Amino acid sequence: MALIFWLIAVSCIIYYVVIVFYSGLTTSLSFIWLMFAAVCILLPLGWETYVKHKEKIPLWIPVSVITMCCTGILVFMVVEFLVFTGVAARDASNLDYVIVLGARVKETGISKSLKKRLDKAIEYADENPSVILVLSGGQGADEPVSEAAAMRDYLVFNGVNEEQLILETRSTSTVENIAYSRVAIEEDQAERKARRQNNPIFMEPGTFAEVPDKPIKIGVLTSDFHVYRAQQIGKKWGIPDIYGISCGSDPVLFVHFCVRECAAILKDKLVGNM
Structure with missing residues (x-):
C-alpha cells in the first residue's frame, strides 16, 4: 500500500514539473500537485508511526484522518461528475x-x-x-x-x-x-x-395585435x-x-x-x- 502512495506522489511531482514548464509558470494553483504529493508521502509514514506506537496515539487521530481523506475523495468525485455533465449540454442552436x-x-x-x-x-x-x-x-x-x-x-x-x-x-x-x-x-x-x-410600421387599426416581446x-x-x-x-x-x-x-x-x-x-x- 505504501508503494502505491509513493508512486502517486512521484506522479504528482512529475505532473507539476510538466505543467509548470509547459505553461511557462503561468498556470494558477499549480502548487496543488505538490500538496497532493506531500499528502501521499505523509499518509503511509503516519500510518507506520501509528502501528509502531499504538499505545501512545489515541485512536481518534487515525480515524479522523481516514474520515477526512475519504470525505475529500467523495466530494471530489461528486464535483467532477457535475463538471462533466456540463459538457453533455442540450441543443444550443439559434440562440439570440x-x-x-x-x-x-x-x-x-x-x-x-x-x-x-x-x-x-x-x-x-x-x-x-x-x-x-x-x-x-x-x-x-x-x-x-x-x-x-x-x-x-x-x-x-x-x-x-x-x-x-x-x-x-x-x-x-x-x-x-x-x-x-x-x-x-x-x-x-x-x-x-x-x-x-423610433421607426414604427404604420398599419390600419384592427389589422394587427400587439404581442409581448419574444x-x-x-x-x-x-x-x-x-x-x-x-x-x-x-x-x-x-x-x-x-x-x-x-x-x-x-x-x-x-x-x-x-x-x-x-x-x-x-x-x-x-x-x-x-
Missing part, C-alpha cells in the same frame, strides 16, 4: 446571445485556451448568423489589452461581422463575466426596442471543464435558462484544469456565487 468567456491574453497574443473558445465562437456564428456574441473579459495587470478587445480583433480578423459583437470589458472573474454580460445584453435589448419605436435565448461559451460552473453562476445571477456551449481544452493541462475547477466550484458555492 452567446456570452464568450475570456481567458488570459499574453504579450505575444491570446492563450491557447482563449483561441479554442474563439474558434468555437466562429464556428457557432457561421452556423447561426443572427447570433450576437458578448465578448466578456477585462484587462488584468499583466495583460496588454482587455480580453474582450483581443477577442474582437481575433474574431473580426477571421471574418466575424463586428456588428455581431458586444464588448464587456469590466469583468475580472467568472461571476463578473456573467453579471456584466447580462447587463450588456439588457442594454442592447433596450437600444433595439428604442430603435423599433423571450431571448442566452448561452455561455467556454472550455469544457468550465461550462457547469458558468451555467450555475448564470442561473444564480439572473439568467435562469442559460445554455452551455463547450469547446475543447489543452490536453496537457486538462487534468489540472479539472482539479482546479473543483476547488473553484466549492469556493463559489460556499460564498453564494452559485
Whole structure:
C-alpha cells in the first residue's frame, strides 16, 4: 500500500514539473500537485508511526484522518461528475446571445485556451448568423489589452461581422463575466426596442395585435471543464435558462484544469456565487 502512495506522489511531482514548464509558470494553483504529493508521502509514514506506537496515539487521530481523506475523495468525485455533465449540454442552436468567456491574453497574443473558445465562437456564428456574441473579459495587470478587445480583433480578423459583437470589458472573474454580460445584453435589448419605436410600421387599426416581446435565448461559451460552473453562476445571477456551449481544452493541462475547477466550484458555492 505504501508503494502505491509513493508512486502517486512521484506522479504528482512529475505532473507539476510538466505543467509548470509547459505553461511557462503561468498556470494558477499549480502548487496543488505538490500538496497532493506531500499528502501521499505523509499518509503511509503516519500510518507506520501509528502501528509502531499504538499505545501512545489515541485512536481518534487515525480515524479522523481516514474520515477526512475519504470525505475529500467523495466530494471530489461528486464535483467532477457535475463538471462533466456540463459538457453533455442540450441543443444550443439559434440562440439570440452567446456570452464568450475570456481567458488570459499574453504579450505575444491570446492563450491557447482563449483561441479554442474563439474558434468555437466562429464556428457557432457561421452556423447561426443572427447570433450576437458578448465578448466578456477585462484587462488584468499583466495583460496588454482587455480580453474582450483581443477577442474582437481575433474574431473580426477571421471574418466575424463586428456588428455581431458586444464588448464587456469590466469583468475580472467568472461571476463578473456573467453579471456584466447580462447587463450588456439588457442594454442592447433596450437600444433595439428604442430603435423599433423610433421607426414604427404604420398599419390600419384592427389589422394587427400587439404581442409581448419574444423571450431571448442566452448561452455561455467556454472550455469544457468550465461550462457547469458558468451555467450555475448564470442561473444564480439572473439568467435562469442559460445554455452551455463547450469547446475543447489543452490536453496537457486538462487534468489540472479539472482539479482546479473543483476547488473553484466549492469556493463559489460556499460564498453564494452559485
